[in-house]
Structure formats: C-alpha cells, structure tokens
Amino acid sequence: MNNKTKYDAIKIREDFPVLFQEVNGKPLVYLDNAATTQKPLSVIRKISEYYEKYNSNIHRGVHFLSQKATAEYENSREIVRRFINAKSTKEIIFLRGTTEGINLVANSFGKSNLKAGDEILISHMEHHSNIVPWQLLCEVTGAVLKVIPISDNGELDFDAYKNLLSERTKIVGIVHQSNTLGTENPVKAMAKLAHDAGAIIVVDGAQSIQHFAVDVQDLDCDFYAFSGHKLYGPTGTGVLFGKESLLSTMPPFQGGGDMIASVTFEKTIYNSLPYKFEAGTPNIEGVIALGAAIEYIEGIGLDNIYSYEKELYSYTAEKMSEYPEIKLIGSAPKKGGVFSFVIDNIHPHDIGTIFDLEGVAIRTGHLCTQPVMKRFNIPAVSRVSLGIYNTKEDIDRAAAVVKKVLEVFA
Amino acid sequence: MDNPLREIYQQVILDHNKSPQNFRVIENPTNYSEGFNPLCGDHIHIYMNIVDGKVEDISFQGNGCAISKSSASIMTTIIKGKSREDAEKYFQKFHDMVTGVETTPEEEESLGKLLVFQGVREFPARVKCASLAWHTMHSAIEGKETTISTE
Incomplete structure (x- = not known):
C-alpha cells in the first residue's frame, strides 16, 4: 500500500x-494489542508450511529438508536486518522475546563490564522486564540502579535524565514506547547523551516496533530488543539487535549446541556472530513465520x-x-x-x-x-x-x- | 441490566461494594493476616479478635474490585459471632461454591446470603477476587505469619 x-x-x-x-x-x-497482536493468515500458513514441507533442524543437517529450513530461518534474519536497518545480519540474534533480549544484555554485557558503584539508569515507566534484569545485575555486581522520573502527563523528565547521567553511568535502559502510558521516548537524543557520558543504551522496543519505523543506525542505539508476538508474529520469538562491535566482545549468554565452533573437554571455541548467542535448537517455525509477519507489515507500510x-x-x-x-x-x-x-x-x-x-x-x-x-x-x-x-x-x-x-x- | 451481568453483579454485591460493612482497622487484634492478588493488585488486611474460640470481632481494610470488596464485607457479617470451627467450615463451603465443587441443596441453603457469589464461578478469572478475603481470614485464624497470595 x-x-x-x-x-x-x-x-x-x-x-x-x-x-x-x-x-x-x-x-x-x-483491543488488547499491547498484550499481544492477532496473527494474519500469511503467518499462520507459514507455520503450517514449515511443518508440512520442511520441518527439520537447522545449521547442521546436510540433507535437503535441513538446508531448506536453514535457508528460510536465515532469510528471516535478513528480513529483520532490513526491517530495522541493521548493518549486518551478525547483529540480529533470535531469542524468545524482549525479556530474554534484555536478560542477555544484562548477563553477558553487564556481568563482564560493570563493577560496584557503576550506575544503571532506567526510567520510571519501564515494564518489569526492563527493571528486574538490571536489579539482578546490581545484586551480582554491586552496581546501582537509578530511575529517571516522569511528569504527571507521563512524559520522561529529560532534564532529570541529563542530570542523572555521569561518568558512573554504564547502561541506560529505556522503553521506546510505554505499554501503559503510550509515551514515545526520545531514544535518539537519549542515545547521544548516553554515549557522550560513556554509557551504552539498551532500548525495549516491545511496544514500538509494530507501530512506527525503527532504524537502529539512525537511533544509534547499542541494543534494541523486541518480541515477535506483538508484531503480528508467533509467540516465543524475539529479536535482539546489538552492535557488532559490542556483541563480538561479549561472552555467550547460554552454552549448548549451535553456539560452538569446536568443543573439547579442555577448551571450547565459540561460534561466530550471531550464532554465539543462539544456543540450542531455536523456535524454528516461529522465526520463519516472524519473517512472514514482518513482510505482511511492510506490505501495509x-x-x-x-x-x-x-x-x-x-x-x-x-x-x-x-x-x-x-x-x-x-x-x-x-x-x-x-x-x-x-x-x-x-x-x-x-x-x-x-x-x-x-x-x-x-x-x-x-x-x-x-x-x-x-x-x-x-x-x-x-x-x-x-x-x-x-x-x-x-x-x-x-x-x-x-x-x-x-x-x-x- | 443484562442477565449474565446480573448474575455476577447482583444488587447485594453492588450495595456492599458501595457501603462495605466492618471496613475498619481493629487495634491490637488477636489474629491478623494480609492477602494479595498479584494479578490485579488487590490487597486486603483481615483483623480478628478471637476470644475463647469465638470470633468476637472481624474487620477488613484494603483495595479491591467490587467482587473482592463485597465478598470481604459479607464475610465479616457472617463470621462475626461464629466459632472458629464454624468460620473454617464457612471458608470451605464458600471455596467449594465458587470453584464449582458440587454441593447438596442443604449445603446450598446453609450458605445463605453467600449464594450471591454463586455466579462468580462462571467467571474463572474472577474466582480469586471472591475468595481472597476468605483465604486471608483462614490464614489469620491459623495464625500464619506469611502473606497470602492468590498466585
């Protein structure tokens, strides 16, 4: 259209x-679309098609079905890359949802970069999924959680944000659009200030990705997480975008199959990006159908x-x-x-x-x-x-x- | 009002919601418990004075929907003056009724004005609203220190 x-x-x-x-x-x-969206026929059919025609495990089989499933799965990665304008498919990690994306950043980036006294800055309008992972990280590292206040109309207090930023700030976690208040936050401006302070910015895109165009390069965010099921796609699918420069320095979040290059009892060499962060057999049909959901949304514009x-x-x-x-x-x-x-x-x-x-x-x-x-x-x-x-x-x-x-x- | 609506929001429930009975704090109660429904944020305090095995006084405070508030209100009017054992029996009977456990006509009759909550069992998402006060009272009687949660 x-x-x-x-x-x-x-x-x-x-x-x-x-x-x-x-x-x-x-x-x-x-009228409960912020909780989850309904699925168009093209998504429902894509799931059926996978099971009727090429159900198989990905990234390992040499047989036809596995190659077909792998190609479809990787095609979804390219669809997502294009959709959010990431530089490379290495920056697109498939997970269960926004929550898992934020937990990945907190565990992998957080635990290896934060120390006692460092600060994590979030806003008062965050969903629990962008609060609790940081609290868990604070418990482990001794970092401190700080909260950007909001005004009576539900707007982020931008001046307070500026004042709260300091050389102690290591992570800024912000929701792009609030699931309760509807407020759209000025992520691009926030990212610039965060970077000036030497912090990284993690964006919870669960409530924005389905409503307006997101360009991760233009926003210059370091991480952007969203869920497939709020984007007219299947439940149990999600995406974490991360800048390659950061992802490449981060340790794996979970260990298992698919995330390794070689395993011996003495030493394991991890797979390259993005596979390093995709341990175990993923939600294959879900990811493939998420690609169909994004194409559907792109069709409307x-x-x-x-x-x-x-x-x-x-x-x-x-x-x-x-x-x-x-x-x-x-x-x-x-x-x-x-x-x-x-x-x-x-x-x-x-x-x-x-x-x-x-x-x-x-x-x-x-x-x-x-x-x-x-x-x-x-x-x-x-x-x-x-x-x-x-x-x-x-x-x-x-x-x-x-x-x-x-x-x-x- | 439409029929399904009337089944759940009976006039008695609406009245108790508007003007709850025993909606107050008892200072230094012999028994007390706090109940939570994390799903909806309902939060209730039950205060009781139990003397010689008899509920001399019972009251409640808290935030909740019409179902949970009226259920607490009606509960206090029924339990006040009853023995501890009878209070526990009512708890069991009420619980059975709203969760749809089969009851005999005699048992139904003994529920008296609690029968207004019978319609709630058609609304699985609301059963916890109706039973929160009762679970909290049960915990207060048992003297458990733990906070009651419906989840």
Whole structure:
C-alpha cells in the first residue's frame, strides 16, 4: 500500500481469522494489542508450511529438508536486518522475546563490564522486564540502579535524565514506547547523551516496533530488543539487535549446541556472530513465520500504520472524553495508540469483566508496570490498545461498554 | 441490566461494594493476616479478635474490585459471632461454591446470603477476587505469619 492508497482497516481485518467470532454472544472486538497482536493468515500458513514441507533442524543437517529450513530461518534474519536497518545480519540474534533480549544484555554485557558503584539508569515507566534484569545485575555486581522520573502527563523528565547521567553511568535502559502510558521516548537524543557520558543504551522496543519505523543506525542505539508476538508474529520469538562491535566482545549468554565452533573437554571455541548467542535448537517455525509477519507489515507500510493508528487514537480519546468520569493515565504530547484509564470507585477488574461480557477484549491490571501504578497512586488501570485491524466501530463498541459500566455502578 | 451481568453483579454485591460493612482497622487484634492478588493488585488486611474460640470481632481494610470488596464485607457479617470451627467450615463451603465443587441443596441453603457469589464461578478469572478475603481470614485464624497470595 502506498501513501496515496486509503488505509483500509476492513480489508486488513479479513486477513485475521480470529477476529471473526462471537464472544458472549457479541461479535468480538479485540483491543488488547499491547498484550499481544492477532496473527494474519500469511503467518499462520507459514507455520503450517514449515511443518508440512520442511520441518527439520537447522545449521547442521546436510540433507535437503535441513538446508531448506536453514535457508528460510536465515532469510528471516535478513528480513529483520532490513526491517530495522541493521548493518549486518551478525547483529540480529533470535531469542524468545524482549525479556530474554534484555536478560542477555544484562548477563553477558553487564556481568563482564560493570563493577560496584557503576550506575544503571532506567526510567520510571519501564515494564518489569526492563527493571528486574538490571536489579539482578546490581545484586551480582554491586552496581546501582537509578530511575529517571516522569511528569504527571507521563512524559520522561529529560532534564532529570541529563542530570542523572555521569561518568558512573554504564547502561541506560529505556522503553521506546510505554505499554501503559503510550509515551514515545526520545531514544535518539537519549542515545547521544548516553554515549557522550560513556554509557551504552539498551532500548525495549516491545511496544514500538509494530507501530512506527525503527532504524537502529539512525537511533544509534547499542541494543534494541523486541518480541515477535506483538508484531503480528508467533509467540516465543524475539529479536535482539546489538552492535557488532559490542556483541563480538561479549561472552555467550547460554552454552549448548549451535553456539560452538569446536568443543573439547579442555577448551571450547565459540561460534561466530550471531550464532554465539543462539544456543540450542531455536523456535524454528516461529522465526520463519516472524519473517512472514514482518513482510505482511511492510506490505501495509509502517508509515501508513503510524498515521492510521494516530488518527484512531484521536478518535478514541475524543469518544472517551464524552464521559467525564474517565480519567486518562498518560497524556504525553507524543504518544501511541494506548488509552489507559481509571474511573473513580470502579475497579479495573470489574470494568474488564463487563467489557468481556460485551465481547470487547481489553487489558486490566497493573500491566507489569507497578512503579507506574504507584507513581499515579492507582492500584490498576483499564487499557484499550490499538492495532492495525481496529476500526472506529470498535472504539464505538468500547465507548458503549463504558456507558454500561457507569450504569451498573451508578 | 443484562442477565449474565446480573448474575455476577447482583444488587447485594453492588450495595456492599458501595457501603462495605466492618471496613475498619481493629487495634491490637488477636489474629491478623494480609492477602494479595498479584494479578490485579488487590490487597486486603483481615483483623480478628478471637476470644475463647469465638470470633468476637472481624474487620477488613484494603483495595479491591467490587467482587473482592463485597465478598470481604459479607464475610465479616457472617463470621462475626461464629466459632472458629464454624468460620473454617464457612471458608470451605464458600471455596467449594465458587470453584464449582458440587454441593447438596442443604449445603446450598446453609450458605445463605453467600449464594450471591454463586455466579462468580462462571467467571474463572474472577474466582480469586471472591475468595481472597476468605483465604486471608483462614490464614489469620491459623495464625500464619506469611502473606497470602492468590498466585
């Protein structure tokens, strides 16, 4: 689709069979895309194709099936490289998801580079997966975790970031777009400052990669992690981009098959990049289907997705503002399609159940961001999060449920 | 209100949610426990005064959804004045009801106003909301120091 073609969400919907069903007697509306996205037919078919035609282990067999599976798997690596504009496929490591990517950096880079008194800087809006691995690293190394504050509208306090950076800072960990607040963080500017201070920057891209174009060379980030399942691809797949100059100096994260060049009981020589970081048989069909997911997204165009979702978010905010009872959590000027809200005296779990009874899937809870809940002094939120197949009608359905919630708890 | 909605959000539940009973702290209680549902952030404190095997007083504090709050509220009204053994029996009966264990009509009758929570068993994701207060009370009676978690 080029920019002149009108974005056709109805046509895109048709590629997602799961959307065509009734839940509790009502046509399903899926608005929990920040938790996971649905999969298009091309991805589902790619998984079937792998098992029907060339299921085999990769990187070792000389037989036809293994060569075919290896070629498909490595083709996905090239698709990912192109998608995020990495310099080389050596910089693309396939893992289980964003969480494993961050854990890899913390364990491999962190343990071999940090010492007591060094500082790791993260923001107050991080997902638990970009908090806990660093805390574990701090426990082992004696490094100290520092937190960049956020403002009442959910924006990163950039001045505070500048002030917190020092020669002690070794790692900056930042979410590109917050899963709870929707805030898009100025990663490029942050990377420059981090580098000036002598630190590396690790970006959690779990909530950005599916919404706008990411160019890791332009951002100049050292590591960028994302999950396949939030990118319309299979669960259990993820990517860690790392600069080759860093990856080549880092010790392996896990040991096993595939990550070695030679093994004797006296000494093991590790495989070259990126295989050094891919121990064991990976999620082969998942990675292959992730390639199909990225090609699907590229077919629509991330720039088109970005403007469509922005427009749909504005519509969501407008519809929801019809209810003065709704309090939006996260209103940064630059934010994506995430509408988290609270209603006084109505618990998000009750809201979630009523949405479910109306066939509308949303997420409720602390969204794996308990520090954000604490920052805004709320136990939990309800979250509407948008995807490529959502329509204004979906938002109308969600808004109608809010009315019902208010009636029930009147 | 629609039927499935009414099954879970019965008027009694909504009333107790709005005006919970025994929603206060007991200073220096004989028994106390704290319960958590990490899934949704529900957090409850149960305070009890048990004298000579009888629950003289019981109260609760905390944050939670309508189901967990009303369940705690109704629980305190039922348990107050009961023997420790009866309180434990009610815990078991309530637990069986919301988890869908088959009950006899007599057992159902003995549940009295707790029957408003019967609809919850149709909502697996919400069973923990209804049972959090009960598990926490059970732990308070047993005098365990550990924090109760539904996960």
